[in-house]
Amino acid sequence: MFNTFSGTLMTHRIDYVKASPAGFDAFGAVYTTLQKNGLPKQLVDLVYLRVSQINGCAYCIDMHSRDLLKSGLKVDKLVLVPVWRDAGDVFAIPERAALAWAETVTRVSETGIPDADYQAAAAEFTDKELADLTYAIALMNAFNRFGVAFRSTPAAASA
Numbered sequence: 001m002f003n004t005f006s007g008t009l010m011t012h013r014i015d016y017v018k019a020s021p022a023g024f025d026a027f028g029a030v031y032t033t034l035q036k037n038g039l040p041k042q043l044v045d046l047v048y049l050r051v052s053q054i055n056g057c058a059y060c061i062d063m064h065s066r067d068l069l070k071s072g073l074k075v076d077k078l079v080l081v082p083v084w085r086d087a088g089d090v091f092a093i094p095e096r097a098a099l100a101w102a103e104t105v106t107r108v109s110e111t112g113i114p115d116a117d118y119q120a121a122a123a124e125f126t127d128k129e130l131a132d133l134t135y136a137i138a139l140m141n142a143f144n145r146f147g148v149a150f151r152s153t154p155a156a157a158s159a
Contacts, residue, residue, distance in 0.1 A: 012034050013150040037132040043095055044070050046081065047102045047133065048140045053082055054106050056145035062154035097124035099132060114133045 002068050017024045034044065045068050052060035080087040091099065101121040104111045107115055111117065121130055148153070 004147075011151060012153050015134075016146050016150050027142065030135065034132060034136050034139065037129075038135070039129055041143055042068065044104060044133075044136050046070065046073075046095055046116065047098050047136055049081055050084075050099050050102050051106050051137055051140040052144055054103065054140065054150065057144035057147040058154045058157070059147040059152035059154075060140065060144055062156050064157065071088055094124055095137075097121055101130075101133060102137050105134060106141055 035041070045064055048065040049061065049068060052064060063080060069075070077087075077090055080090055081099075084096065088154050097120060100117065101137075104113050104117040125133060
């Protein structure tokens with residue numbers, strides 16, 4: 001994979017799963033728990049994709065785009081995820097609330113997560129749902145850091 005920023009070939013660094021399987025298993029346990037939390041899977045996958053786009057994790061963008069397409073999400077909607085605010089009614093109100101929350105939490109150092117952002121999310125989700133959604137956002141932010149730090153190769157690049 002060619003890195004256009006530095007003009008160098010990007011290569012996979014380490015296999016962090018093999019290097020530290022217990023750490024990966026711990027993150028995996030959180031992921032498994034989140035799959036049973038009651039939030040719609042497609043909503044969580046949209047959040048995973050948006051967080052990964054913000055963080056520039058090619059591996060996760062590729063994976064979550066494929067997951068969303070397999071779940072039946074239309075390509076027309078998938079390509080609008082980065083600009084969901086300008087997509088009108090393409091995204092349902094809960095999806096817009098989740099995507100907005102994902103952006104403000106992911107960019108916490110910039111946003112400080114204003115009260116208005118919290119109130120907007122809290123108006124759409126129960127306390128449990130909002131906590132679970134925030135766990136999902138935090139988990140994806142962590143996975144993105146592994147993917148970017150160790151140059152995990154997206155499926156599209158290995159095909």
